[in-house]
Structures are given as C-alpha cells and as structure tokens.
Amino acid sequence: MKLAVVGGGSTYTPELIDGFARLRDALPIHELVLIDPAAERLELVGGLARRIFARQGHGGRITTTSDLDAGVEGADAVLLQLRVGGQAARNEDETWPLECGCIGQETTGAGGLAKALRTVPVVLDIAERVRRTNPDAWIIDFTNPVGIVTRALLQAGHKAVGLCNVAIHLQRKFAGLLDVAPEQVHLDHVGLNHLTWERGVRLGGPDGEDVLPKLIAEHGARIADELHLPASVLDRLGVVPSYYLRYYYAHDEVVTEQRSKPSRAAEVAEIERQLLAMYGDPALDEKPELLSRRGGAFYSEAAVALAGSLLGSGAGSVQVVNTLNNGTLPFLPDDAVIEVPARVDGSGAAPLPVAPLDPLYAGLISHVTAYEDLALEAALRGGRDRVFKALLAHPLVGQVSYADTLTDTLIAHNREHLAWA
DSSP states (O other): OEEEEETTTSTTHHHHHHHHHHTTTTSOOSEEEEEOSOHHHHHHHHHHHHHHHHHTTOOOEEEEESOHHHHHTTOSEEEEOOOTTHHHHHHHHTTGGGGGTOOOOSSSHHHHHHHHHHHHHHHHHHHHHHHHHOTTOEEEEOOSSHHHHHHHHHHTTOOEEEOOSHHHHHHHHHHHHHTSOGGGEEEEEEEETTEEEEEEEEESSTTSEEOHHHHHHHHHHHHHHHHTSOHHHHHHHSSEEOGGGHHHHTHHHHHHHHHTSOOHHHHHHHHHHHHHHHHTOTTOOSOOGGGGGTSOTTHHHHHHHHHHHHHOSSOOEEEEEEEEOTTSSTTSOTTOEEEEEEEEETTEEEEOOOOOOOHHHHHHHHHHHHHHHHHHHHHHHOOHHHHHHHHHHSTTTOOHHHHHHHHHHHHHHHGGGOTTO
C-alpha cells in the first residue's frame, strides 16, 4: 500500500507518522511519500519520520519529494494537509477582520473565506494531477476549510472524503471522563465542519445508553472550560457544541479577547520554529511533547481509521467524516457537505440516518451552508461581487458596510493568491 501526503513538510506530519507506526496493523503501509515544495522543512520532517518508523519497527519506506506528479504516482490514497500562504497568511486572516469588529479566524468568518479563496483552486489543481496519474486514488482532505474544500473536490467528481479531528478529540475526551475505552463511545455528532453539536453520547454502540446528560451533570464545568464557554450553555441546551461555536455564541467577547493579545498564528509560528529545531536533532526519534500544542490532536488516529476503511476490502466502519448530504439533513441540498457519522468502506462514505434537528441548530446550519455555496462560487469564479455576497451571507458578518470593507481588505491582503484580482 502506498500513501502520499501533500504538505508533508508540515510540522503536523510527525503526529501522522506516529499514528502510522503505532497502528500499522490497521493500515499496512509499504511506501509513504511526503510531498512539499519547502525543501528545507521537508528534509527535517522526513528525517524525523524515518527515525520514528525505525524506532517503532515499521518496515515501510519513507521518501520525500517536491515533485507532486512523481510523488502521487501509484498512490492508493493522497492526504491533503496544505496551507496556501503559510502562517503569514493565517496571521493576516486572524487580524484584519478585527478592524471591522468581526472575528479573526482562519476557518470561519472573513478569514475563513480568504483561506477558501486561496485554497480551493490549488487543491483542485492537485486533485486533477492525482486523477491523471492515478484515477483510482482516494483523496482525504484535512485542509481547511474542510467543508468547502471537500465540496469543491466532490463537485469536480473526485473520490474524496473530508476529515476533521473535532469529533475524535471529543470522543477521547468523553471516554476519559467516563473511564471507558474510546471504542465504546459513539457520538450523535451533527452539523457542518467546524459547526457541530454532540446531541448524544452512547455507550457500547449507536443504540446504547445515552450518557450525555450524565456527562453534562457531572463534568459540564470541565467540558465547558475546554470549550471556553459558560457551563450554563451546556446545561440550557443539553448538548455539547464544538469549540468553534464559541465564535457564534460569544462573538463580541471573542473579538475583545483577540484584540488584546497576539494572534494564534503568531503563537503557532513560534511553536513551529521550536519544533523544526527539534526535528533537526538526529537523536530525536519520537514526536516531541511540544507538538501537542500545535493542534490536531488524534488527527493520526482518525486518518488511519479513514484510510484503512477506504482501502480495505471489508464492511468498513462508522466514522465521523465530511461527505455529501444526499438527503441526510432534509433541509439542505443533496450536494451540501455535512459532518456526521457515516459508514465508510471501499465505495466511500454513506451518512447514517440523523434524527430531526431542533430549529436552533438547523437554522444556523442552513445559514452557513448558504454562505458556503457562495464562498465556493467565489473561489471557483472569482470577482469582487461574489466575495462581497459571500461575506454578506455569513452570520458572523451580515452587514453591508462590513461586507464592503472586508471585501476590499480581503482582496488587498490576498492579491498574490487570487488569479482574478
């Protein structure tokens, strides 16, 4: 089995490598190719990756290349984890929206739109080159904004599934609080990428006992603290929202916080600087503890499970992924991309049935889906007017004066990445 990782020079990659090494029985990789145009970073990450495999006794071969076409040739699956513009572009996404009193964030709001505009054309070009080289390869997208990027891939006819670590992180969190194995915890996870709620936490299987009320009653304050939300929100709603719902439920509070401290991008850039220095140490043969502060917890385990099911010959398994709605949420179009538990096997991901949603959640999901429609249109076709309409449609913007100002600022900050600008 051959896997290729586009963006293999990312400081995330040792997390992925560690998972591949530990879980090799679930995903027996014979060849792993790390692909990245940043040769210096790629050399550091590739060296550590080989040492991790060697330490854990993995017999697979790890190679590195900046040649995309050569790297993906013959791959059974291609993982996408790229960041167009790097941390510098992320830092801008997280700062200029604050000038209008809007959230500065790299996956939602105005910053999220900027990232989508930069990313979608690049990802589609990569996917087309993968299809020319190996039309049977699966594309697993971990590149944000995952929902929009995955929809672009599927709309273009690619074999693609989107992946996010929010669900697996919460599953592991709840398992720890309940003192059970993670495999015993099944989430009623529903929504869009970075716009999800846990409506149930069942033990033993999808039809098992729902222990979410117990979790909220006994551990609500601890869960809420990690989400940076008041515990009363969990008590009143009876659900656990994802961390990203804070940008909607506490918008003004978050803007005030963001204006008072350095951006997350600045923090991550410093972490990356330290990580790359560590990766260059020839004695290092395991992922360093500092990597946990980089983000992406349990990404590797989710990626192994997804790739294993897509490339396996069995009945597959149930995993939370981003895939086509196809009637699962009846208030959304079939070609919307949703994030829900799905049965994953060699034919792809098929969402499991979802119980009807309260209007409190269905309304926001519909609103953000409409924004994603317009965002994808802007990413594919360009033009100031399309960018403006997408921003006006976003619930975190929604005012003409803000949308006008943010449109011009977005274009000014991203002109080098926008072919039409």
